[in-house]
Amino acid sequence: MGLIMAENIQKDYRMGDVTVAALKGLSFDIEPTSFVSFVGPSGSGKTTLLNLIGCLDRPTGGKLIVADTDTAALDRKRGAAFRGNNIGFIFQDFNLIPVLTVYENIEYPLLMVQSTPAEERKKRVTALLQAVGMIEQKDKYPDQISGGQKQRVAVARALVTNPKLVLADEPTANLDHKTAYMVIDLMKKMRDEFRTTFIFSTHDQKIVGEAEIIYSLEDGELKDRQVKGGKNDG
Amino acid sequence: MGNLFKIAVRNLLRYKRRTLLTASLITIGVVFVLVFMSVSGSFKNMMIGQITDSMLGHVQVHRKGYVASIDNLPLNLNLKAGAVDRLEKILDTQPEIAAYSPRIKFGGMFSNFAETTNIRLNGVIPEKEFATTPLLTSRIIDGAKEIKRGEILIPELLAKGMKVNVGDVVVIVATNKDGSVNGKQFKVGGVLESVTGPGGRDGYIHFDDAVEVLRMENPEVSEFAIRLKDFGKLGTFSENLERLLAKELNQQDKPIFELHTWEKLSPFYNIARMIDVMTFFIKLMLIAIVLISIMNVMIMAVYERIREIGTIAAIGTLPGKILSMFVIEGFCLGIMGAIIGDVVGIALVFIINMSRITFNFGQQKGLLLQAHVNGADILFISVTVIIVSVIASLQPAYKASRMEPIEALRHV
Numbered sequence: 001m002g003l004i005m006a007e008n009i010q011k012d013y014r015m016g017d018v019t020v021a022a023l024k025g026l027s028f029d030i031e032p033t034s035f036v037s038f039v040g041p042s043g044s045g046k047t048t049l050l051n052l053i054g055c056l057d058r059p060t061g062g063k064l065i066v067a068d069t070d071t072a073a074l075d076r077k078r079g080a081a082f083r084g085n086n087i088g089f090i091f092q093d094f095n096l097i098p099v100l101t102v103y104e105n106i107e108y109p110l111l112m113v114q115s116t117p118a119e120e121r122k123k124r125v126t127a128l129l130q131a132v133g134m135i136e137q138k139d140k141y142p143d144q145i146s147g148g149q150k151q152r153v154a155v156a157r158a159l160v161t162n163p164k165l166v167l168a169d170e171p172t173a174n175l176d177h178k179t180a181y182m183v184i185d186l187m188k189k190m191r192d193e194f195r196t197t198f199i200f201s202t203h204d205q206k207i208v209g210e211a212e213i214i215y216s217l218e219d220g221e222l223k224d225r226q227v228k229g230g231k232n233d234g
Numbered sequence: 235m236g237n238l239f240k241i242a243v244r245n246l247l248r249y250k251r252r253t254l255l256t257a258s259l260i261t262i263g264v265v266f267v268l269v270f271m272s273v274s275g276s277f278k279n280m281m282i283g284q285i286t287d288s289m290l291g292h293v294q295v296h297r298k299g300y301v302a303s304i305d306n307l308p309l310n311l312n313l314k315a316g317a318v319d320r321l322e323k324i325l326d327t328q329p330e331i332a333a334y335s336p337r338i339k340f341g342g343m344f345s346n347f348a349e350t351t352n353i354r355l356n357g358v359i360p361e362k363e364f365a366t367t368p369l370l371t372s373r374i375i376d377g378a379k380e381i382k383r384g385e386i387l388i389p390e391l392l393a394k395g396m397k398v399n400v401g402d403v404v405v406i407v408a409t410n411k412d413g414s415v416n417g418k419q420f421k422v423g424g425v426l427e428s429v430t431g432p433g434g435r436d437g438y439i440h441f442d443d444a445v446e447v448l449r450m451e452n453p454e455v456s457e458f459a460i461r462l463k464d465f466g467k468l469g470t471f472s473e474n475l476e477r478l479l480a481k482e483l484n485q486q487d488k489p490i491f492e493l494h495t496w497e498k499l500s501p502f503y504n505i506a507r508m509i510d511v512m513t514f515f516i517k518l519m520l521i522a523i524v525l526i527s528i529m530n531v532m533i534m535a536v537y538e539r540i541r542e543i544g545t546i547a548a549i550g551t552l553p554g555k556i557l558s559m560f561v562i563e564g565f566c567l568g569i570m571g572a573i574i575g576d577v578v579g580i581a582l583v584f585i586i587n588m589s590r591i592t593f594n595f596g597q598q599k600g601l602l603l604q605a606h607v608n609g610a611d612i613l614f615i616s617v618t619v620i621i622v623s624v625i626a627s628l629q630p631a632y633k634a635s636r637m638e639p640i641e642a643l644r645h646v
Contacts, residue, residue, distance in 0.1 A: 056548055077552060080553065087550075097545070099248055108546075108549070
């Protein structure tokens with residue numbers, strides 16, 4: 001059974017008297033442990049789609065099932081609990097909490113979202129710090145580390161709750177090419193190690209190539225689906 | 235909870251200058267209120283102490299209707315011997331009473347053989363009077379601190395005006411309730427410093443001398459002044475005693491006695507009330523300062539951290555926890571302001587006391603201001619500041635907790 005099942009999902013926004021269709025009936029399935037990318041130009045609907053999958057927003061029409069849950073049925077509180085238990089987020093601007101150290105940023109979801117016991121927290125945070133190569137910087141604050149390091153911390157924070165799914169919206173947009181590849185490699189490595197599904201959006205064609213499944217979006221429509229190895233389902 | 239406090243404190247430290255300014259504002263408010271309450275409270279207590287301990291006593295009991303005519307010192311409204319016995323029996327059973335003093339009050343003529351003027355006199359039993367109004371002895375500025383038979387304590391202004399000194403012989407002439415006039419020679423035993431308020435310029439003679447001057451066959455009493463062991467119990471004591479006295483009826487089945495606390499007998503009660511009202515408004519100002527400053531700083535904190543709120547909401551932080559984070563920030567600010575304010579306030583009161591500031595109250599000069607910081611006041615102010623801080627944080631915190639993560643994340 002698919003981790004994500006989207007059936008004719010639509011998303012409209014009202015801009016005054018005008019309704020703008022951001023997503024126009026998208027249907028797709030994503031299997032667990034996939035490494036998926038949504039690609040498309042700015043305004044194609046990538047972020048809107050990721051927001052819907054991440055239960056940060058609700059579709060206007062259609063059905064979206066994530067981890068066996070109909071996202072339309074989640075209210076604010078249950079949506080937050082669902083995200084905390086099932087979804088990890090990596091943001092374009094890293095979005096680390098500036099008053100917390102690297103260690104505390106990674107620990108935050110375990111502490112404030114899942115209330116994990118201290119011993120378990122320490123074990124998981126330390127393991128992830130080692131996995132993302134940030135153990136030496138664990139006591140530094142976000143403003144004391146580089147952009148690439150911040151994104152590595154963000155990857156660790158997204159994975160610390162053992163989510164079924166990690167969503168990354170333009171995770172490399174604020175990084176140079178070398179660092180961007182390193183972050184994508186890290187995400188892949190984490191996928192292999194933690195058996196977590198990774199979905200990321202990008203408009204960078206070079207980075208797109210790193211994904212195993214690539215969905216192309218254009219004007220809110222799914223134009224193409226490529227599986228690495230040359231198969232094109234478009 | 236500890237982690238919420240940790241995050242709150244770090245967020246406060248993140249904007250050090252703003253936190254410092256807000257905490258300073260609260261601190262100034264707390265210091266101002268604490269010092270005002272200490273000084274005004276001390277002034278009020280001193281004023282009440284001077285009035286009650288110098289002449290009035292805490293409570294007075296008269297024959298019904300006496301106080302309405304008190305300016306005339308009506309002898310026909312004195313308590314008769316039977317009523318005095320009944321009253322003394324009641325007073326003797328009240329454990330709250332430290333002392334009581336029966337007084338015969340009357341008006342008379344005072345003559346130094348060259349000049350004559352009028353005088354108000356109190357006939358008192360010295361031991362009982364000194365126990366009931368312990369500051370009376372300190373008012374005797376010249377002469378022995380006692381009231382002997384055949385001697386009179388006269389007010390300072392009268393002594394100066396009539397050029398009478400301690401040891402001089404004077405004559406008191408008074409009309410008794412039957413209308414006959416009687417006179418008696420007295421030796422001036424002492425001169426009394428005046429006290430502001432009713433009775434502050436009265437003279438004192440021995441109770442038995444008053445009985446003699448007024449030719450009372452059976453001693454009568456104009457008033458009983460009562461001193462309590464604990465002034466704080468004045469309200470409950472006077473209510474209880476009033477209930478007991480109401481049961482004492484005359485032959486016409488009407489109450490014999492009436493009871494008045496010092497508050498009803500002295501116009502200075504209104505000053506005491508004014509001090510209380512001013513203190514109340516000062517407290518309101520403190521609440522306004524805390525409310526506005528905390529609300530302002532928390533609204534700014536929420537506005538500046540919209541993306542952060544979006545991030546923590548997106549990764550699954552429940553709305554209640556986000557609310558708690560901001561409320562705790564306000565709470566910490568309140569605690570900080572309250573603690574620093576309390577410490578600075580106590581230090582200031584200490585400095586005020588060390589400075590030995592004096593002031594005048596009516597005729598009394600050079601009274602030393604002794605401000606006391608009351609533990610209950612500190613607790614009240616601190617708890618008020620903290621509660622108001624939390625209330626002020628609620629609206630911004632609620633706003634933060636209700637933010638849609640998607641919109642918060644989009645915020646630039």
